[in-house]
Amino acid sequence: MKKSYLLLVLIGLCSLLSSCGSGLVVVKPQTMIIDLVNNAVPSNYYNDLTKGLRIEVSSDVPDSKILDFSLSSSKTQKLYNNVEVVVTPTIKTFVSNSLTNYARSMGISVGRDVSNDLILQVRVKEFKYVYDGDYSGRGVIELDYTLMNSNRDVILRQVARGRKSFTLKEQSQTIASIFDQTYTEVLNDIDWNGIANYLKINDRPDQEQSRTVKGEGDTALEHTIIRWYVVSAPAGADVYWRIVSSTPEVKNTNSAFLGSTPYEATESFSVRGLNFENSGNVQVEIVCEKPGYITQSRRFNLRQAIEQREISTKFNLIKDE
Numbered sequence: 001m002k003k004s005y006l007l008l009v010l011i012g013l014c015s016l017l018s019s020c021g022s023g024l025v026v027v028k029p030q031t032m033i034i035d036l037v038n039n040a041v042p043s044n045y046y047n048d049l050t051k052g053l054r055i056e057v058s059s060d061v062p063d064s065k066i067l068d069f070s071l072s073s074s075k076t077q078k079l080y081n082n083v084e085v086v087v088t089p090t091i092k093t094f095v096s097n098s099l100t101n102y103a104r105s106m107g108i109s110v111g112r113d114v115s116n117d118l119i120l121q122v123r124v125k126e127f128k129y130v131y132d133g134d135y136s137g138r139g140v141i142e143l144d145y146t147l148m149n150s151n152r153d154v155i156l157r158q159v160a161r162g163r164k165s166f167t168l169k170e171q172s173q174t175i176a177s178i179f180d181q182t183y184t185e186v187l188n189d190i191d192w193n194g195i196a197n198y199l200k201i202n203d204r205p206d207q208e209q210s211r212t213v214k215g216e217g218d219t220a221l222e223h224t225i226i227r228w229y230v231v232s233a234p235a236g237a238d239v240y241w242r243i244v245s246s247t248p249e250v251k252n253t254n255s256a257f258l259g260s261t262p263y264e265a266t267e268s269f270s271v272r273g274l275n276f277e278n279s280g281n282v283q284v285e286i287v288c289e290k291p292g293y294i295t296q297s298r299r300f301n302l303r304q305a306i307e308q309r310e311i312s313t314k315f316n317l318i319k320d321e
Helices: 003-010 074-080 091-105 175-189 192-197 302-308
Strands: 024-028 031-035 053-059 084-088 118-131 136-148 154-167 225-233 238-245 256-260 263-268 282-289 296-301 310-316
Touching: 031 175, 053 091, 091 118, 091 175, 118 175, 136 175, 154 175, 154 192, 225 282, 256 263, 282 302, 282 310, 296 302, 296 310, 302 310
Parallel strands: 031 084, 053 118, 225 310
Antiparallel strands: 024 031, 118 136, 136 154, 225 263, 238 256, 238 282, 282 296
16 A cells, blocks of 8 residues: 555545645644535525424434544554544534524524424434545435424424545545535435425415324314304204214214304314315214204215315204104
8 A cells, every 4th residue: 555545544634635724624643623514505495484493403423433434444444543533513513503504594494483393303323424445435424304293293204315425536525525515415305395394384275185183273274264054943953063083093072062053153173183185084973952853963074074164054853752
């Protein structure tokens, strides 16, 4: 192995730099400082969001392990073991700050309303530069991220990955620039559109087919106004209603008193577990009672009621003789 090649690790991989001050600084022969930066420019912009994010970051990667020479020769590994790597800022701080800046540049509010924000929990699983051989290496970054509501119920769970390969002949490349490009791939791999969809209330329930009511007022279903119109002949009957479900996500409910006929109201639905997809398997049962008359009941498909925005019926009561 050539002497100049051995020095590549000892002095901090300066052969990767166009100048030693670009992203990798040798403070002393045994110390390297790696400055993490990110220059990614987002392509998505949002201006109609009703909620923000609270970003929580943890890291499984020690900063000292940001460079990986496990696949290189034993002599290179021995030289590397004598080099102390200092990362500025720390991996955890870098990911937290960069995600915050990236989200805000897209129009997403971050950390402004703790009681109302959704939680984006991010875990750094991999963050390293792998030195594969004499003339090749790669940046490897992986983030697990989970979107949760304020009760920490999981809404969305995914993984974002970045891989960037290069060779030592690419003299314009630096350690910092490799991490910059690799991390940009990670940011682009995050499902920002999916996250943003949960940060706004759509106009119609069919625009958010699988978004489930959790009682927080953040779904179109909870803002869909249904007109109730129940009459009877003769009038003055008591009207009750309950939910009858054939899907496990929505629970059956006990009967609740609505009022007396003629009953007319406009109300929104807040049925926990309900979404537009399963609403076809849920029914509203209306019961009409009046002393001296036979009790009658009718059921209405909830999907149909949502689409028509109305539940209306007339009961022709029969005397109980």
